[in-house]
Amino acid sequence: MELAIRATWGLVLVMGVLVVLLAVFRDDVVGAWASGHEGAREVFDEGGREALERAGYAPPSFLPVAVTMLVVGAMLVWVLTAMLRRGYRWGQLGLFALMLFSAYVSIALGFVLAPPPVFVVLAVVALLVEGVVIVFLWHSDTREFLSGPWADGPDGPDEPSGTGGGAVGADGSRGSADRSA
Numbered sequence: 001m002e003l004a005i006r007a008t009w010g011l012v013l014v015m016g017v018l019v020v021l022l023a024v025f026r027d028d029v030v031g032a033w034a035s036g037h038e039g040a041r042e043v044f045d046e047g048g049r050e051a052l053e054r055a056g057y058a059p060p061s062f063l064p065v066a067v068t069m070l071v072v073g074a075m076l077v078w079v080l081t082a083m084l085r086r087g088y089r090w091g092q093l094g095l096f097a098l099m100l101f102s103a104y105v106s107i108a109l110g111f112v113l114a115p116p117p118v119f120v121v122l123a124v125v126a127l128l129v130e131g132v133v134i135v136f137l138w139h140s141d142t143r144e145f146l147s148g149p150w151a152d153g154p155d156g157p158d159e160p161s162g163t164g165g166g167a168v169g170a171d172g173s174r175g176s177a178d179r180s181a
Contacts, residue, residue, distance in 0.1 A: 004136035028116040
């Protein structure tokens with residue numbers, strides 16, 4: 001479980017590197033965007049980003065979107081890993097869904113849209129990290145942790161009464177209330 005959490009934070013680090021690379025390779029990213037738009041490629045080849053703006057083309061601002069996604073992604077990872085550490089299965093399922101979505105985005109942005117080569121390499125790295133996270137999320141140790149004594153029995157965390165696991169006895173074991181009455 002800890003390896004899944006570390007790898008998930010590794011993906012956040014990869015996202016941070018992406019943001020830095022978007023700032024460093026801004027002209028290359030705009031050039032990749034321009035190559036997919038009729039007329040924009042010729043204008044970009046003649047005078048770069050400034051020529052695009054003078055010609056009336058408005059290339060998208062990738063950096064603010066990437067920074068926003070980094071912050072949102074980091075906060076999602078923070079919440080979901082906290083829930084996973086506490087033994088909630090929805091933390092695992094949420095991280096799994098986040099990894100599937102991240103893999104989709106990595107493929108779409110890293111290969112389909114034909115970005116500069118450095119971003120293709122970063123997409124490959126992201127896909128590897130996402131695969132590692134998925135493997136560790138479904139590892140037998142993680143599944144065993146999530147099916148521990150707090151998740152089983154009538155006083156588990158999914159109990160409608162909201163008690164979240166019942167009382168802990170002096171010996172550290174969790175007791176269960178007599179529900180026959």
